[in-house]
Amino acid sequence: MADKAFQDYYPENMSYCYGCGRLNIHGHQIKSFWRGEESVCIFHPEPYHIAVPGYVYGGLIASLIDCHGTGTAAAASFRAQGRPMDSEPPLRFVTASLHVDYLRPTPLGVPLEVRARVKEIKDRKVVVVASLSVKGEVCARGEVVAVRMPEHLMPDKLGPK
């Protein structure tokens, strides 16, 4: 894997996301990396991330697919422009829509692997498809439609809360 996660390139004021912000001490702080044409995120749920006892909470699964998806959208856009993720201007994406199919219960207590790839990429819109697996068995599949963050939400307009 690369040394630095996608999320570690996000500008400071865009790093408070509960799912992926490195500065949100309460949050999941997910980390995504390229592995060839796919992006990968390994996540260790907390013991209380329960759906029914023994299985992972579906809302967490949706959250992981969501944030890994928008992170992949940003990384893919920098890649498409042939420039590193810490170059200006920053490219940050928000979720326009999220779809998750839960294929089977996801066991709790083992690492989750979220893999994603770009299905469609345009200047302001990236569609990412993802799967979430445990020990190689796919438990959920998802799709994230990510759009460039609107100007009025960009960090030079808003300080951290």
Next chain:
Amino acid sequence: MADKAFQDYYPENMSYCYGCGRLNIHGHQIKSFWRGEESVCIFHPEPYHIAVPGYVYGGLIASLIDCHGTGTAAAASFRAQGRPMDSEPPLRFVTASLHVDYLRPTPLGVPLEVRARVKEIKDRKVVVVASLSVKGEVCARGEVVAVRMPEHLMPDKLGPK
């Protein structure tokens, strides 16, 4: 609103869900009630449930729609059978698929209102559509396909973790 939330009728061993279980002390513990043909859940995000500063984390929005959706599916199924939610056998639903459209950024610091209604109901499958609003303005819409919990996940087969 009714005195007792849908989730407060769930059997003990099915009450550990991070989103809606009353026994998960780390979780969101959402509460859903009938209001006529619609179900309603009011939720107060924590200050750290941030997407970008000032706005609510999308993964939380997905989680609320998900758990309010499966709760509504259960409540609607009891209603369709003409029996109270604390009668036997229990009817619990899990999410087969979740779709959320994020229409606009959801402001943080004010209560969120999730409203849902049943779009389709069968014995083992209920489709619920939901909206999430702030001060009457819809910020997200979602659809939950909920299916009856498989036998092997039911609480008589599994103790709490």
